[in-house]
Amino acid sequence: MIQGFEAERTPTSAIQTHEPKLSVYGTFDVLNYGDLLFPLLLRDRLGLAEEQMRAFSPVGGTLAWDDAVPALPIDTAADFAADLHVIGGGNILHDRVTSLSDYAKGRFGQRGAYAALWLGAGLIAAGQGRPLAWNAPGVPYPMEAGPAQVLRDRILAASPCVTLRDDASRQFWHLEGQPGIDTLPDTALDLAALWPAETLRAPAEAAFARHGLNVPERWLALHVNDRYLDGDAALQARQIEALAKRMDAVPVLIAIGPCHGDHRLAVALRQELTIPALVLVQPRGLREIAGLIAHAAAYVGSSMHGLITALAYGRPAVAVARSRMIKFAGFLAHLGIPERLVQSWGAAVQAGSLLDPLTARELAAIGKARGRIDAHWARLRGLLGAPLPDSCQAATQGLRQWMEQQPAPLRDWRAFTTVLPVPTPVAAAPTDKPFHCSICGGTTMRPDRRLADSLRGHGQRCASCNSTARHRAMHQVLDQLRKEPTLRASGLQYGRHRVAAGGWFADFALIHPAQADGSLTPPPADRRFAMVICLDVLEDVRDLDGALSTLAAATAEEGVLLLSFRTVPGRGQTLNWGFARGDELGCRRAFGEDVVETMKRHLPEAHLTVLRPSDPFAGSETMLCLITWSATRHAWIAAQGLPGGKLPAAA
Numbered sequence: 001m002i003q004g005f006e007a008e009r010t011p012t013s014a015i016q017t018h019e020p021k022l023s024v025y026g027t028f029d030v031l032n033y034g035d036l037l038f039p040l041l042l043r044d045r046l047g048l049a050e051e052q053m054r055a056f057s058p059v060g061g062t063l064a065w066d067d068a069v070p071a072l073p074i075d076t077a078a079d080f081a082a083d084l085h086v087i088g089g090g091n092i093l094h095d096r097v098t099s100l101s102d103y104a105k106g107r108f109g110q111r112g113a114y115a116a117l118w119l120g121a122g123l124i125a126a127g128q129g130r131p132l133a134w135n136a137p138g139v140p141y142p143m144e145a146g147p148a149q150v151l152r153d154r155i156l157a158a159s160p161c162v163t164l165r166d167d168a169s170r171q172f173w174h175l176e177g178q179p180g181i182d183t184l185p186d187t188a189l190d191l192a193a194l195w196p197a198e199t200l201r202a203p204a205e206a207a208f209a210r211h212g213l214n215v216p217e218r219w220l221a222l223h224v225n226d227r228y229l230d231g232d233a234a235l236q237a238r239q240i241e242a243l244a245k246r247m248d249a250v251p252v253l254i255a256i257g258p259c260h261g262d263h264r265l266a267v268a269l270r271q272e273l274t275i276p277a278l279v280l281v282q283p284r285g286l287r288e289i290a291g292l293i294a295h296a297a298a299y300v301g302s303s304m305h306g307l308i309t310a311l312a313y314g315r316p317a318v319a320v321a322r323s324r325m326i327k328f329a330g331f332l333a334h335l336g337i338p339e340r341l342v343q344s345w346g347a348a349v350q351a352g353s354l355l356d357p358l359t360a361r362e363l364a365a366i367g368k369a370r371g372r373i374d375a376h377w378a379r380l381r382g383l384l385g386a387p388l389p390d391s392c393q394a395a396t397q398g399l400r401q402w403m404e405q406q407p408a409p410l411r412d413w414r415a416f417t418t419v420l421p422v423p424t425p426v427a428a429a430p431t432d433k434p435f436h437c438s439i440c441g442g443t444t445m446r447p448d449r450r451l452a453d454s455l456r457g458h459g460q461r462c463a464s465c466n467s468t469a470r471h472r473a474m475h476q477v478l479d480q481l482r483k484e485p486t487l488r489a490s491g492l493q494y495g496r497h498r499v500a501a502g503g504w505f506a507d508f509a510l511i512h513p514a515q516a517d518g519s520l521t522p523p524p525a526d527r528r529f530a531m532v533i534c535l536d537v538l539e540d541v542r543d544l545d546g547a548l549s550t551l552a553a554a555t556a557e558e559g560v561l562l563l564s565f566r567t568v569p570g571r572g573q574t575l576n577w578g579f580a581r582g583d584e585l586g587c588r589r590a591f592g593e594d595v596v597e598t599m600k601r602h603l604p605e606a607h608l609t610v611l612r613p614s615d616p617f618a619g620s621e622t623m624l625c626l627i628t629w630s631a632t633r634h635a636w637i638a639a640q641g642l643p644g645g646k647l648p649a650a651a
Contacts, residue, residue: 020385022046022053023082024135025121026090027114028071029057030102030259031064033289034305035090037188038135039069040286042086044194045377046384054080056121058106058113065285074116075107078124078413084384085125087118088137089165089187091304091327093173095119095148095420096141099446100259101463112417119148122155123413126399131383131392133161136184136376138327139169147419154402156181157395160388161379166330184376185334185369188305191290191312193370200291207252207288211278218249219278221293221310223256223301226265226440226465228320230345230510232501233265237272239345244275247355249297251277254289256303258282261464298355300348304328311335311358311366318354320345322496322512335365343512344496435617438472438479439498440465465498469615470622474499474564476613476643477624478533481560484636487530492523492554495535497564505531518542518580518588523554530559536566540586548602552629560637561606561627563599565591574598599625607634613644 024042027035039055042048053069060073072080087093095115103113108120118137125132132155143149152173156162163184164170175181208215222240229236244251253269255262263281270279283289290309293299299310299317304327310317319328319341328341342348358366388396406415435445442464461468467475474497482488482504491505496512509529511521520541523529532555541547555561575590591598596610609626621644628634638645 018385019049019052020083021081022048022084022086022384023056023077023080023121023124024053024086025056025074025077025117026088026092026137027057027100027117028055028069029059029061029063030100031257032259033256033283033286034188034303034308036063036065036068036286037191037194037305038089040067041187041190041194042135042380043069045190046381054082056117058103058108058116065283067285067287073107074120077121078127081128082125083130083386084380085121085128085130085132086135086380087121087132088135091138091140091165092117093137093139093164093169094141095143099461099463101444101446102259108417112420115148115416115420119151119155119416119419120413122151122158123399123403123416126155126158126396127403127413129388129396131161131386131388132159133380133383134159134163135380136163136165136187137169138165138330139172140327142172143174144421146421148421151402151416151419154395154399158392158399160383160392163376165327166333168326168330183334184372186304186308186331187373187376188308189312189366190370190373190377191309192294195287195290195294197294197313200287200294202291203285203288204291204295207280207284207292208278210284211280213276213278216250218247218297219252219292219295220244220247220249221296221299221301221306221315222251222253223262223299223303223306224253224265224269225257225260225262225302226498228302228322228345228496229498231508232503233268233272234503235501235508236345237269237274239349240269240273240277241275242349243300243355244277246349247297251275252280252292252296253277254280254283254292254301254306256283256289256301256306264464300351300355304331307331307340314358314363314366316355316358318342318348318351320348334369335362337362337365344510346510435462437462437465437467438616439467439475467498469618469620470564470566471497471499472615472617473613473620473622473644474535474624476616477611477626478504478562480640480642481531481562486558487560490527490529490556491531491533492529493533493535494520494537494551495533497535499535499564500533518586520547520550522550527554528556528559529554530556532559532561534562535564538563539566539589539591540580542588544589544598545602548599552603552606552627555627555629558630558633559628560633563625563627565595565623565625567591567593567595567623595623596625599627603627605629607631609634609637609642609645611642611644613642 024039043053055069055071056074056077057071060071062070092114098110098113103110106113108116163182205215240251255266266279266281293309294313302320307317307319321328332338332340403415442462444463446461446463478500488505490507492509494511573592573594577588580586606627611624612621614621
């Protein structure tokens with residue numbers, strides 16, 4: 001049983017005479033540059049000695065980067081008598097299953113690893129009767145109503161300092177306009193106060209020396225994540241070389257997040273680059289990474305904290321990521337520079353003035369944001385060693401009573417596990433053969449973040465390239481089609497799934513499909529492509545007929561238009577919402593089996609072939625439509641024996 005609240009409060013005289021202690025919670029036990037900065041920043045900016053702070057993570061352990069704070073397993077957090085508990089930062093505020101296989105061996109597994117860092121931490125703070133502060137962590141997904149949300153609200157009420165990363169996080173939690181819930185730029189923007197730029201020059205130069213390279217006069221810092229590639233490694237290497245030429249700088253490719261497989265992609269790119277470059281597959285530590293960015297001519301990449309580090313040191317920076325990754329847009333909105341987020345590497349190559357030195361306006365915005373972060377540090381220092389504020393005592397007492405009412409043996413902070421959503425079971429993976437990804441060659445799988453999703457073929461994700469069973473099924477069809485020389489002449493792709501590669505085509509264009517008004521982004525003017533690939537885009541457009549007309553106009557006379565759909569098992573008729581759904585960004589319709597008739601109705605002059613290819617590993621199938629306006633090409637398609645083409649096809 002938990003002792004009474006009043007019995008555990010520390011007398012004011014004791015608070016004044018002992019050294020205050022801090023517990024911080026986050027993913028500090030995996031090699032990921034950004035997350036590992038937070039304990040160091042907190043310790044430095046709050047003026048703590050090393051022995052006054054403990055960092056707690058799902059598994060804990062000492063990492064290969066010796067300048068990171070060692071993390072302890074969260075199992076032990078309740079045994080450390082902290083005067084202040086701090087959550088985050090990082091994108092950690094969710095209760096879903098994590099894809100990080102590192103956490104499978106933790107006490108709460110991949111299901112409860114992240115929830116332990118904020119729901120569990122909130123109960124630990126309540127059990128000790130001490131303040132809880134939120135260090136601008138992020139909310140990556142909407143949270144459904146239920147027991148976890150109720151517990152979350154109780155923990156928020158018990159917290160004297162709640163700051164979230166951005167407005168989208170507040171919206172995902174339906175906290176807009178609620179008093180006491182603030183937003184704050186990611187506190188890593190204060191990195192230059194921890195490590196002044198001049199102290200990072202030596203670690204940066206040491207990285208070049210370790211690889212047998214002279215320190216160049218100018219270098220360009222880069223980070224590449226396989227979720228945001230325009231095509232294959234060969235295309236990415238050409239884009240890196242174009243950026244290096246534009247900047248007159250040596251490219252420096254940094255594997256910022258090895259836990260996400262950045263090092264494997266860096267190895268592949270090293271083999272494709274044809275100009276001198278530093279490819280840092282295994283960084284020595286945080287200071288080395290920070291130094292290479294702080295002293296670069298500019299930064300371009302898909303790492304949130306690569307972007308933040310560059311701006312912290314006044315370097316021009318461009319982030320390459322999808323707009324639906326709200327953390328990038330949310331951070332840049334604080335600074336009033338949303339244009340520094342682009343949707344593709346092709347757009348980054350054409351970034352123009354974004355890679356010029358930062359303007360006075362931008363530098364002033366960064367300075368203003370750092371001032372807000374300074375005020376945040378001062379607020380945390382005021383809570384460190386202070387008694388729990390009166391405004392939070394009732395909520396804290398309520399949390400202690402709630403823990404006492406849970407079934408044994410969960411009558412302590414571990415009771416957070418009783419409110420976690422139970423995932424919908426997914427089809428079991430075959431056990432009689434090893435996994436092999438037909439897209440990237442990866443050999444390991446991870447759980448799908450969308451375990452409750454009813455969409456067909458979303459399970460069995462590749463841990464290396466993030467492909468689902470649907471993607472691998474599509475890839476088989478495209479891989480066979482691209483062997484036809486006339487279809488390799490030019491390719492246009494809507495949607496970013498890695499089922500096709502730009503290197504397959506002599507001329508390739510990748511288009512971000514969405515526009516603010518819900519219409520399909522127009523293709524390049526006055527051009528027609530041998531292959532037009534539209535991947536899971538028609539679900540989101542407002543005008544389906546207009547979108548199909550646009551795609552048809554972009555397809556050459558002897559060309560092929562390939563459409564993929566997120567079909568829902570058991571749904572006969574397409575459900576048209578008519579507006580963007582709140583639970584899936586941009587989704588306006590859920591296709592059913594009537595999608596074939598829909599295509600015939602909208603494109604009456606076209607020849608239509610329906611395929612249902614299956615993933616060679618999991619057996620999950622998807623639906624594809626191949627459309628051509630040439631009877632000769634239609635007959636050629638029928639003769640190819642394409643995967644999933646055994647069922648009757650519509651002409």
